[in-house]
Every structure is written in structure tokens, then in C-alpha cells.
Amino acid sequence: MAEFPGELYYAESHEWARLEEGGTITVGISDHAQASLGDVVFVELPELDAVIAAKGEAGVVESVKAASDIYSPVSGIVIAINEALEDAPETVNESPFDQGWFYKLKPADLSELDALMSVGAYETHCENEAH
Amino acid sequence: MGLKTPIFELHVEAGAKMVDFGGWDMPIHYGSQIEEHHIVRNSAGVCDVSHMTVVDLSGVDSKAYLQKLLPNDVEKLNRPGRALYSAMLNEDGGILDDLIVYLTDAGYRIVVNCATREKDLAWMQKQISTFDCRLTERPELAILAVQGPESIDSLKSVLQKSAPNHVEFIDTLKPFVGGFSDTWFIARTGYTGERGIELILPAEDAVQLWQDLSSANVRPIGLGARDTLRLEAGMNLYGSDMDESVTPLESNMAITVVMEGERDFIGKAKLKSQLDEGLSQELIGLIMQARGVLRAHYPIYSGDEQVGEITSGAYSPTCGHSIALARVKSGAEDLEVDIRQKRIPVLKIKPPFARNGKQVYKLP
Numbered sequence: 001m002a003e004f005p006g007e008l009y010y011a012e013s014h015e016w017a018r019l020e021e022g023g024t025i026t027v028g029i030s031d032h033a034q035a036s037l038g039d040v041v042f043v044e045l046p047e048l049d050a051v052i053a054a055k056g057e058a059g060v061v062e063s064v065k066a067a068s069d070i071y072s073p074v075s076g077i078v079i080a081i082n083e084a085l086e087d088a089p090e091t092v093n094e095s096p097f098d099q100g101w102f103y104k105l106k107p108a109d110l111s112e113l114d115a116l117m118s119v120g121a122y123e124t125h126c127e128n129e130a131h
Numbered sequence: 132m133g134l135k136t137p138i139f140e141l142h143v144e145a146g147a148k149m150v151d152f153g154g155w156d157m158p159i160h161y162g163s164q165i166e167e168h169h170i171v172r173n174s175a176g177v178c179d180v181s182h183m184t185v186v187d188l189s190g191v192d193s194k195a196y197l198q199k200l201l202p203n204d205v206e207k208l209n210r211p212g213r214a215l216y217s218a219m220l221n222e223d224g225g226i227l228d229d230l231i232v233y234l235t236d237a238g239y240r241i242v243v244n245c246a247t248r249e250k251d252l253a254w255m256q257k258q259i260s261t262f263d264c265r266l267t268e269r270p271e272l273a274i275l276a277v278q279g280p281e282s283i284d285s286l287k288s289v290l291q292k293s294a295p296n297h298v299e300f301i302d303t304l305k306p307f308v309g310g311f312s313d314t315w316f317i318a319r320t321g322y323t324g325e326r327g328i329e330l331i332l333p334a335e336d337a338v339q340l341w342q343d344l345s346s347a348n349v350r351p352i353g354l355g356a357r358d359t360l361r362l363e364a365g366m367n368l369y370g371s372d373m374d375e376s377v378t379p380l381e382s383n384m385a386i387t388v389v390m391e392g393e394r395d396f397i398g399k400a401k402l403k404s405q406l407d408e409g410l411s412q413e414l415i416g417l418i419m420q421a422r423g424v425l426r427a428h429y430p431i432y433s434g435d436e437q438v439g440e441i442t443s444g445a446y447s448p449t450c451g452h453s454i455a456l457a458r459v460k461s462g463a464e465d466l467e468v469d470i471r472q473k474r475i476p477v478l479k480i481k482p483p484f485a486r487n488g489k490q491v492y493k494l495p
Contacts, residue, residue, distance in 0.1 A: 039165045042446070062423060062446070065355075066426075067426065
């Protein structure tokens with residue numbers, strides 16, 4: 001069964017956001033999302049220093065099944081990207097919440113996190129999508 | 132709820148992700164499609180393809196009937212056991228389906244696709260008219276494809292204890308040859324570009340064999356890996372790379388069409404006129420070395436002109452980049468694919484892309 005870590009904020013489009021100690025935000029896709037995509041073969045990440053809007057396109061995940069856009073859960077400036085995914089895209093499948101992160105943001109407005117789902121709401125969202 | 136093969140419960144037990152496939156509940160993968168792909172290229176795997184339709188043909192006119200029905204010539208089947216790949220065409224030369232036909236001691240055994248089953252059976256029945264022969268569908272039989280460089284050895288070692296007679300029979304088989312060993316039909320055929328065997332056998336035997344193969348570490352392979360394996364091997368998929376709107380000559384299948392001689396098959400007139408007038412489109416292989424994945428229906432350009440589209444595409448685990456089949460204007464060169472409004476160069480090749488564990492073309 002899919003994992004649903006409790007400390008994260010989730011978007012309807014299946015990205016997660018984690019508020020780090022220094023006030024930055026790390027973004028990735030959920031375990032549920034990687035499982036429905038199947039093996040990930042390429043990840044297109046945003047450019048460093050790019051300014052990204054909440055719900056704006058931030059990249060593309062290409063899996064054996066489909067190409068899926070990544071939408072940023074919150075707005076901000078890209079301060080780091082996970083370059084390891086270039087050579088090892090399967091990390092997204094193996095470790096979606098940890099090693100398989102996509103990018104880090106300096107957030108524009110932390111209150112945007114309130115518009116995202118808690119883990120309970122997100123689990124319900126995934127169940128509803130399955131039916 | 133879809134139709135279920137005899138192996139259904141075992142798929143679920145093995146952790147398969149089940150999807151609808153032409154009305155059947157089939158396993159798309161058992162965890163990792165790419166891993167399953169590599170297993171078939173490097174060792175051995177088993178794929179349940181019992182959803183496909185098996186039809187037996189018998190009667191004195193069987194050969195004459197197939198010579199009318201199919202653009203490939205069953206005359207090539209010069210002794211029992213031989214297999215022939217062919218399209219089946221409508222009067223306009225459009226492809227109704229692709230199929231394998233085996234010559235058996237009792238007549239012919241034909242395997243057609245599951246999604247086209249009803250259309251195929253109705254068409255085949257209609258064409259029998261004055262021919263003295265009968266079609267008998269065999270829905271009670273299961274089909275397992277054991278594929279990979281170690282597949283034949285693994286299968287033989289599994290059967291050594293339970294059914295040594297089948298082992299002896301397998302030892303007599305050459306590639307693209309099959310036949311009956313008691314109630315099992317065993318053939319050296321497949322849809323992966325690897326050594327392998329396809330078995331058409333009673334449902335309960337298939338369940339037992341599946342379990343025995345699993346115990347011998349022959350891993351289950353889902354339809355996802357089967358699709359990338361066939362694409363690497365340059366084999367067409369019906370409904371994607373060909374359908375009723377195109378002929379075999381426009382589908383890289385000219386080698387499966389016998390035009391010579393007096394034999395008149397359904398669709399021959401159209402193929403002859405295409406050969407006389409020249410073909411306006413062709414099915415080609417494409418390679419993209421840049422990052423990204425070629426997918427069905429992406430448009431293909433030559434300069435500013437759209438010259439066709441991808442019919443099936445995937446990331447190729449063996450080659451490490453994306454490959455595709457595409458139907459384009461005949462002779463189109465300097466091709467580019469449009470992926471999300473970006474033009475990316477693609478290289479045109481004649482399929483296959485990979486066989487027997489290796490990439491088979493050289494990049495410039």
C-alpha cells in the first residue's frame with residue numbers, strides 16, 4: 001500500500017510540499033502518484049532561480065505510462081534542484097518522499113501552504129480518484 | 132469486472148497491477164515494467180496471453196480458404212508445425228487484424244488478437260461460404276509465452292520431472308516451428324525478439340505450469356513489458372501501428388505479402404494498384420537521443436511540413452533512449468518530433484531496434 005507521511009502538505013495534482021527548518025520548501029510527488037505513473041524514465045526540472053507560481057508548471061515527469069506535468073504546490077524562487085534524478089530517475093519510484101525530491105523553493109508566501117491538503121484529506125482525495 | 136484468464140488469481144497473488152485490456156482483466160506489471168523488460172532480454176520470464184483468440188480450422192478446403200483469406204501464402208507451410216505471420220485484409224486492402232497460422236496434423240491453428248475477436252470471427256466465417264471447412268474457436272485453452280535467452284532451458288528443467296515427453300518434443304523444435312505434444316501445442320514463437328516458446332494448453336495445466344515456472348524463478352512479465360519488448364523487436368501492434376485504414380505495404384509488412392502468381396487473395400487488387408502507383412506513406416522506426424519519450428500521436432515534421440505521426444513509442448530499456456514506430460510520407464527525411472511545442476530531431480531507421488539482448492543499430 002502507498003505511504004502517506006503526516007508532516008507534509010499535499011496538492012490535488014499529487015505533489016507534496018515540506019516546510020524545512022530554515023523556512024524553505026521542498027517539493028516532490030507522492031507515493032500514490034509514483035505508483036500510478038509506473039517506472040519513471042525522465043524528469044524535467046525547473047531552472048535554478050526560476051520564479052514559479054503556485055499551481056504553475058514546474059516540470060514534467062515521463063514514466064513508462066505517460067508524460068505528466070508537475071505543478072508547484074506553492075510559489076517562490078527555485079533555490080535547488082535534485083540533479084541526481086537526471087541519471088537515476090527511478091529514485092522517484094524508490095524514495096518519493098526523501099531521495100526522490102524534485103526542487104527546493106524560497107517561498108513567496110508561506111500562507112499558501114494553508115490552501116493545500118493535510119494527509120487525511122489527501123488520502124481521501126486519492127480514494128475518491130480511484131472510484 | 133472484465134473477463135479473467137485461468138491465471139488471474141496468480142497474477143493478483145504475485146502483486147500485479149491489473150488493467151482492462153480489450154475487456155479482459157490483465158496484468159500491466161508486477162512492480163516494475165522496466166525490470167520485467169530486462170528479465171526477458173537477459174534471462175527468462177513468463178507472460179499470460181490467454182486473452183488472445185485461438186481458432187482451429189479443419190476440412191478439405193482449409194488450404195484454399197486461407198489462400199483466399201490471407202495475403203501471405205500458407206503454401207509456405209510445407210510441413211506440419213510451420214508457422215506463418217500474416218495480416219488479414221478487407222476488400223480495400225485495409226488490415227482487419229494480424230495473426231499467426233500454424234499448420235497442424237489436423238488442419239490449421241490460427242491465433243488472432245483479443246480486441247478484434249468478434250470482427251475477425253464474423254469476417255472469417257463470412258469468407259468460408261463455398262469452401263468445405265470449419266472454424267472452431269478454442270476459448271477453453273490458455274496461452275503462456277515463456278521468453279528470454281534462458282527460457283527454453285528453464286522450461287525444460289521445469290518439465291523434466293512432470294512431463295519429460297514435452298521436453299523431448301521441445302528438443303525437436305526449430306525457431307518458428309511448433310506442434311502438438313499430447314494436448315499441449317508448443318511453438319518456438321513469440322512477440323519479444325528473444326528466444327522463447329509459446330504454449331497453448333488446457334487451463335488447469337497452464338495454472339500448474341505457471342506455478343512451477345514461478346518456483347523455478349521464471350518471473351511473471353506484464354503486458355507493459357511485452358509492449359516495449361515487441362516495439363524494440365520492431366513488431367507492429369494492431370490498433371496502434373496498423374488498422375483498417377492502412378495496407379500491409381504501408382505498415383512495413385511487405386515481406387508478409389505474396390503478390391506473385393495467380394493466387395487471388397482478398398485485398399490483392401488494392402495492393403497491386405498501390406505497387407503500380409507507388410506508396411504515399413510508410414511505417415518507419417524512429418530514435419530520439421535527446422531526453423524525453425516519444426509517444427503515440429506525436430506529430431512528425433520535415434521542415435515546416437507535418438509528414439506524419441508516431442503510431443507507438445516508448446522509452447527503450449535496452450537502448451537507454453526513446454524509440455518509436457511512425458507512419459510518415461514516403462521518403463520523408465530530416466525528421467523532427469513535436470513534443471509539447473518543442474521540435475526535437477529524430478533519427479529514421481528500419482526496425483528492429485533491439486533483439487537477442489542487444490541494440491541492433493549503430494548511432495551516428
